[in-house]
Amino acid sequence: MNFDLNTEQKMLKDSARNFFSREADKEFIREMENDEKGYSQKMWKKMARLGWMGLLVPEKYNGEEMGFLDMTVLLEEMGYACLPGPFFSTAVLSVITLLESANEKQKKRLLPKIADGSQIITLGWIEESGTYSGKGISAKAELKDDNYIISGTKLFVPDANTADKIIVAARTDNSPEDPDEGISLFVVDLKGDLKGDLKGDTNNKSINIEALKTIRSDKLCEVTFKNTIVPKDNMLGEPGKGWETLNKVLLKAAVAKCAEMSGGAKRVLEMVVEYAKMRHQFGRPIGSFQAIQTGAAC
């Protein structure tokens, strides 16, 4: 077993650390809390130029084709920087979902646009039950001629307020024996600026997006579809097999989230230790009290 980062990963880590310490200081992060979009487009473009949006995207779709471990190195730094914005939903959740389920044509259409930073894509799966489970999905997609008609409400959808597209999990079979069956995935255009077969609905007034106020001012949204028309070519993977895909996404996303959180935790511990050395009470650094030491050590 080798826990050391390789040269490439070290470079990635260093460049991420440098980039965020330059571009995402405390003031910026606080500003983003109150910002409607919750991220800076200028910075997003810079991140794309560094190849980060396409880190997991294969080279043939203009990505970096790096591994998942490399992605965790980057995410750890994002957690360390407390970086707000739609990176996780776009470059992790959506890219993994697309890699797991999209056909060649769809990948060609979507992945390069993620990689070059021109498209933000999010994933809408949770509903009112608040759980990550097939049972919780009741949004419906009905086939009508060449389109699916989607209706339902997705909750806690990250960054839907700024996303160009959303991948939605909806039922194409309403009463399967196994509730994990009968769920399909669709790419739905939120802004209607794509051409061709993935053009999506032209009447996206059928979609209502409302940002929810949360404890950390991140942009989680309620997304309501009311008879939204989606071309059937926008279905990802096989009909009814959407949950199989999401299950894989869920496992990988959990690991990715852990990487991000461990980066955040590392930063917090550093702050604690730094403060414990600096802050004096009773004529000594508070870090010299065992109550603080044992707290910081475990």
Place this chain on the structure above:
Amino acid sequence: MDFAFTDEENRIISEIREFIEKESTPEMLEETHKLERIYGGKLGREFIKKFASNGWLCPSWPEEYGGINSSAMLTYMIKNEMAYSGIPALFVGAHMAGPTIMEFADEKMKEKFLLPIAKGDLEFSLGYSEPGAGSDLLSLEMRAEDKGGHYLVNGQKTFNTHAHVADYHWLAVRTDPDAAKHKGISILIVDFKTPGITIRPMITIVGSRTNEVYYDNVKVSKDCLVGEENKGFNYIMEALDYERMFPFAHYRKVFENIVEYAKEKIVHGEPLSKKPLVRQKLAQLEIELEASELLYYNLAHVLDNGKVPNYQASMEKTFVCELDQKISAVGMEIMGQYGQLSKGSKWAPFDGEMEYYYKWSIVETIYGGTTEVQKNIMAQRGLGLPRV
């Protein structure tokens, strides 16, 4: 041993419950909420005066000072009832400065302050902490120089909650810089309208406001000295034991809401409350809530027996505040995605109370003395362990 409240105590509490239900309007609550949970605004002041006119604010005080000669137990019950109802329940005048004035101040000062405090006319802000003096309160440096007829006060305070809405500053100052640290501190009562005082906001994690207060050559009359000069630290220690009478029922209410949520939230065809993991957690919290009730009312019992609670107050404060964090953490777990939603969110259970109280519980283990400091007090005064 008797664990029951008297009929008279119960009667008064149900009267108070009715009063609060009738008189605490949403507008008044909104106002106190905006003012960091103090009856400092117009509606709040009206409410608390009416409330206090029944002798309920300082019930254990003698009638001449606006009390009803009741047990300390009743004071504790009332405070807890207020906390349960979600109305402000922490008072510096009535429950910290007041008792200290009663015990140590001269007649003139008692005359001036006690009745107005008990009637809800006046509120104080606690002026102890400074940039260099938090847990180590003895290191406070704000200087009050004796200029004959008055003191000249200079320096900075931090975390002086309510200073921007209170009437008076209960101010700890150094009057003798040459004496041993604990022998050079005095307490002054300063009118916030006195020239030379500047108040600036400090915003906490919950979004609530506390204050920095600057004194720049502020002239304070010697009449404002509480008790004797340089005895201030003893008074502070005693007042702190009062401050640490922490009601727990605001979190009892939060807990009840979590239980209600678990019963009503149906996930995949079944209420959350049927899940063993959820039930275990809730049962554990109920045990600890009942324990905190005993610790809390024991403080009143100590007082009613003519003593001042000391390490017992630290014990209660620590237990209750740590429990509040546990309740909040469990609530966040049980409400899951919904727990993170703030006030005003359409999907937020109990109008976002969960995330608010989650953050508030962090603040609680700090003010009035941190958990670590309380445990040190317990270890030394309660258990007789050697000082380090």
